Amino acid sequence: MTATTFQEQIAGLDAVALARRLIGASLIVRGAGGTIIETEAYAPDDPASHSFNGPTRRNAAMFGPSGHAYVYRCYGIHLCLNVVGQPGEAVLIRALAPQVGLDLMQSRRGTAPLCSGPGRLAEALGLRADDNGLSFAGPDLAITLALAQPDLSVGTRIGISKAQELPWRFGLAGAKGLSRPFA
Incomplete structure (x- = not known):
């Protein structure tokens, strides 16, 4: 069996x-x-x-290679981390169960929760604006998929004003530290 890259593992998946x-x-x-x-x-x-209105300078990474980061500033304050899929598609990482580099994350955030919500997550991880467009198979950013798909909670997206009704928000069932509980 040959090892596959993160990009190969997610090839063909829609958002x-x-x-x-x-x-x-x-x-x-x-x-x-x-x-x-x-x-x-x-x-x-x-x-x-x-990406709704097509490629721009700001969203160019969304139209780049899959398995790369799309990083943008939200409300002019917080950075948000996304994983690019197919052209024009991205997945926002909303929450993380912190496990590695806890002292480092704590020094960046200062207060709990560390990684509950996209802005807190980006701050705890030390995300930078110049991470935009980087591969998740590189030395700075890495994603390793789980071997088995865990049980999921599904709900509508939050923190947006359009298409709120779409059930495109997913969470690890029973997880603590979500940005908002699922209904």
């Missing part, structure tokens, strides 16, 4: 399938990380997606 598949995966950013416990999917025909 919703990728969002589901990332639950339970390990995410490490420069020595800090843990298990992905919450995601949200965004697609090109989705009015809440940054």
Whole structure:
């Protein structure tokens, strides 16, 4: 059996399938990380997606190679980390169960919760704006998919004003540390 890259493992998955598949995966950013416990999917025909109006300078990474990061600033304050899937599709990493580099994450965040919500997660991991477009198979960013798909919670996306009704938010069933509980 030959080893496959993260990019090969996610090839062909649409944003919703990728969002589901990332639950339970390990995410490490420069020595800090843990298990992905919450995601949200965004697609090109989705009015809440940054790619809805086509490629721009800001969203160019969304139209780049799959398995790369799309990093953007939310509300002009917080960085948000996404995994690019097919062209114009991305999955927002909303929450992480912190497991690696806890002292480092604590020094960055100062207060708990460490990785509950995309802004806190990015701060705890030391995400940088120049991580935009980097591969998740590189030295700075790494994702390792779980061998088996865990039980999921499914709900509507949060923190957006358009297409809120889409059930494209996924979480690890029973997980503590989600950005918001599932109904």
